[in-house]
Amino acid sequence: MSATAKPAVEEVKMDVEDAGSAPSEAKQTESGTAVVPPTIAKAGSDAGSETKQEADGSDSEEKLRAVRQIEFYFADSNLPFDKFMWTLHTANPEHWVPVSTVASFKRMRDWQKHGIPWITNALRMSTELEVSEDGTKVRRRTEVQPPKDQFERSIYAKGFGEEEDTETQRKLEDFFDKYGRTNAVRMRRTEDKKFKGSVFVEFADFKSVETFLNATPKPSWNNEELKIMTKEAYCEMKIKEKGLTGKAARLRKQTIQSGKGFNAFREMEEAKKNKDKKGKGKEDEKKEPELFIEFMGSKIRVEPGEEGGSVKDEDVPVAKGASLKFDGAGESTTFDEIKSVLKERFSRAPTLTEDEITFVKEHLKTLGGKDVSWSIPD
Template sequence: MADNNAGETTSDHSKILKQVEFYFSDNNLPYDKFLWTESKKNDGWIPIKTIHSFKRMQIFQPFEEVVAALKESPQLLEVSEDGLQVRRKEEIKIPSPEEGKERLERTVYAKGFGEEKPTSQVEIEAYFGKFGEMNQVRMRRTDDGTFKSSVFAEFKNAEDAKKFVEQEKAVFEDNELLVMSKQAYVEMKSEQHNFADKNGRRKPRFNAFKQMKADEYKSKSRYGRGKGRGGNQRGRGGNKRRAEDEPASKKQRTDDTPEVEGTTETKDAEPKDAAPKEAEPKEATETKPETTESK
């Protein structure tokens, strides 16, 4: 993040809160690899001193005022009792396809902002703010951190984004900008095959939502068949132990004890004093056989 005017400080609570709530917002946190990783270390808590060390936070002094401002967050944030850490009150949720589409419609691409200055982020945000309420303005950078002179700007509503793109001429500090919807930009670059490295592969940008979906899929794959369609059975028909034949201790373990990753309940040894298993009565073979999916 770019710094604001060097040497100037403020303790304005509204400005402090606006900046930190942006860091923890749905629009930033899932795409900020550092912050996302830090938030996963301690149940979502991140040291406020870590947040205060960011370049754009340096103008907010003293530290005690930063803590006081964060305690005023109406909905998004909460501060630990010792006043040293901050986190979101609610966890990030994976957006629905419809929400993703709406966000794309609210976002525009603009290029022509020149070389980066310490105040570029603030000035570009102020520029877009003239056209409507904004969710975020993300300065695009190369792999080495160099500003590309272009941004993705997300408006609060799609109508303002459309008006910005359709204006006759967009000018920033006497420089005419190239503007288009983000959807148009993505389609243009896809056609040009410029979303790839020299080997034809695109370097993926960090996206926590993809990671969350992958974890969710793994969880379903691991446990999804365990209690349905024979996934937790001991074979087919005649080999299946009936509930009434289960030892009492086994029933309680199955009902009340959470499954521990890496173990399998069905492999537990039988109690030492348990009687040898008897063959299933003949009528058990008349039960409806399991489907082949239970294999």
């Protein structure tokens, strides 16, 4: 996908459940809205913070908010689940993405007025992202990793009423920020984008989950107590309501856990499986079918080779008491050379006596122009 494609974030088909921490910008998706992770440390929070900030006051804070938004786009919690961002990320081996493309996203509109150079300078403050030398591209500093324990660190909350205004998302972020750091606050919506009055929230750690679920007084919105539970409990509730059991129940739980949207890890796994299947198919095509012959009640494998192949001597069975073995024959030996001498004496397969063995030795002293020795095979 080219950098000039319309990168409106709301067009990305995904089911985001991850974001960053306490309230900041949010990203609208097809199925909900996810909060941006503030991975940038504020001034004075660590020894290297002073070198990371290039301005003071409101401009510095505004740059931090802009960086947090862009960091969210590239975060493990979003990038592999956002088809459009993943397309940009994998467009080249070095994973560089044009700053101008990211800056044009809908959720970046608050900072577009400052221009690309301002956004580029803000990105240089990031500890999660790096900017190219010419300042035109941005990428992650680390490889993408599957987020861990998302499902277990997520909760369900209901009772938020209707979406009053465009600030509802931010108000929700502020609300959950009171209980601990969050990775995602996702407003659940119907097919026609209407807010259901419920949310899925992924906290950054289990302690925050416990703090929220065990809060006293219980969490409420507009003086109305919320219905709250873990996401796993919500999943079990829905399975019970629908009367699902067995495989149907497992599939329902899996759908709630992983979502229906784009998943780069799932896509890569399926691509690998398809590649392995194709590779195995080609190997099978190259293999020649095995050929066997039946001889004296035994199945003997024919080894591939010239003139139809050959069989191994050790695989050929012998009739005890009715077989003789010869060694030293010339390469020009033919079956007729043996048959013409023995056919009158042996009209059928005999049980060899000492006299008959002596007859063979005396009448077939050479084969193919060379002396041969006769013996009884083991």
